[in-house]
Amino acid sequence: MILHSMKENYKIISMLGLLGFAFIDENSRIIFLDVAKMSIAAYLGYLVPNAR
Secondary structure, three states: OHHHHHHHHHHHHHHHHHHHHHHHOOOOHHHHHHHHHHHHHHHHHHHOOOOO
């Protein structure tokens, strides 16, 4: 149970870190936002069950 919540916290902290870097570094903002979008899409794709 604790391990599961640690994994969830890690995902949230990683996403907040990416968005924080995107906010701070104006030169690399687009790249950080693209990585954040890709991470969200990969996580949602993982949650959606396979249609087979």
